[in-house]
Amino acid sequence: xxxxxxxxxxxxxxxxxxxxxxxxxxxxxxxxxxxxxxxxxxxxxxxxxxxxxxxxxxxxxxxxxxxxxxxxxxxxxxxxxxxxxxxxxxxxxxxxxxxxxxxxxxxxxxxxxxxxxxxxxxxxxxxxxxxxxxxxxxxxxxxxxxxxxxxxxxxxxxxxxxxxxxxxxxxxxxxxxxxxxxxxxxxxxxxxxxxxxxxxxxxxxxxxxxxxxxxxxxxxxxxxxxxxxxxxxxxxxx
Numbered sequence: 755x756x757x758x759x760x761x762x763x764x765x766x767x768x769x770x771x772x773x774x775x776x777x778x779x780x781x782x783x784x785x786x787x788x789x790x791x792x793x794x795x796x797x798x799x800x801x802x803x804x805x806x807x808x809x810x811x812x813x814x815x816x817x818x819x820x821x822x823x824x825x826x827x828x829x830x831x832x833x834x835x836x837x838x839x840x841x842x843x844x845x846x847x848x849x850x851x852x853x854x855x856x857x858x859x860x861x862x863x864x865x866x867x868x869x870x871x872x873x874x875x876x877x878x879x880x881x882x883x884x885x886x887x888x889x890x891x892x893x894x895x896x897x898x899x900x901x902x903x904x905x906x907x908x909x910x911x912x913x914x915x916x917x918x919x920x921x922x923x924x925x926x927x928x929x930x931x932x933x934x935x936x937x938x939x940x941x942x943x944x945x946x947x948x949x950x951x952x953x954x955x956x957x958x959x960x961x962x963x964x965x966x967x968x969x970x971x972x973x974x975x976x977x978x979x980x981x982x983x984x985x986x987x988x989x990x991x992x
Contacts, residue, residue, distance in 0.1 A: 761788055762796050766805055767881050770817050773870060778814035830949055831857070835867045837980035842954060843869040845973045849966050855954040855977075856883075856891040858899070861907060863892055866952070887913050890930050890941025890955025897924035898943065898951035928974075930955075931963075938963045942974040948985035 764786050769777045783793035797815055800806040804820035838855045846853045846869035854868035863883040886892025887908060896904050897920075905916050924930050928943040934957065941955030954973070958966045 758796070761786070761792065762800065764788070765793060765796055766800060769806060769815055770821065771881065774816065776809050776814045776816055778812075781814070831866060833981065833984045834949060834952060837984060838952075838954070838977045839867045841973045841976045841980075842867055845869075845969055846871060846956070848969055849956065849958055849962060851956045851958055853954055853956040854891065855952060856895065857950050857952045858895045861910075863889075863895060885911055887911050888934075890932075890939050891953040893920075893930050893932075894924055894928070894941050894943040894953035894955070895951060897921045897930075898945070898953075938966075940966055940970060942970050944974055944978055944981070946978065946981055946985070949981060 765782050765788070768782050768786060779794040779797055780790060782788070782797070783790040786793070788796075797806055797808075801808050801815070801818065804818045804823075806815045807818040808815055834855070834857070842853050842855055850871055852868065852870045854865045856863050856865045858864070861884070863886055865881045865883070883889070883892065886896050896907055899907070901916075901921075904921060908914070908916060924943070928945065930939075930941045932939050936959070937957035938960050939955065939957045940963070941953055943951060943953040945951055954970075956966070956970075
């Protein structure tokens, strides 16, 4: 990938992940460590193609209409996003935490949909992740791979020896739980024949763990049923 293309993707992802907040060129340039003039030029080019919209010279930019337009095209990832968006948002509101649902693309984890509970949560800085074992979705998606792939991905992160017991338990249950800082990290995997493996994850205080366990199981089942219905009407299964 060329450096210019990489910068364009970084800028676009940064603006979209601001969840509707207006982003100035200087803000994006500072966050992404891109030259301000280069950042301003690329944002202007993204405006021309409809991927960004300029609010005003001072205010900055928000996602443009092409972002919404691309999301209307029928494909397996759009079906996952459509099925998961509202259940994920409802679970996020119920538990008071930020939640994301992700899939793997090669060795990388891609966040398809998410819900934040501002102002107490900090938005993610990217849709694209190369480190997996520190997150619930990453662990579950690694467990969805064969042993050879799982070992290779974990070695890249310095996870050794291979945590076979943990991997096998996630494969059996489709669930993960582990402590991190002051939170209990929970996640659930969803496996369906017409779709790539997917998982959603979040963190809650320990006193909320029981309700989160039950509520997340219900959310996973809602998404699973919606996807089963969608796959029966889709023209191109995964």
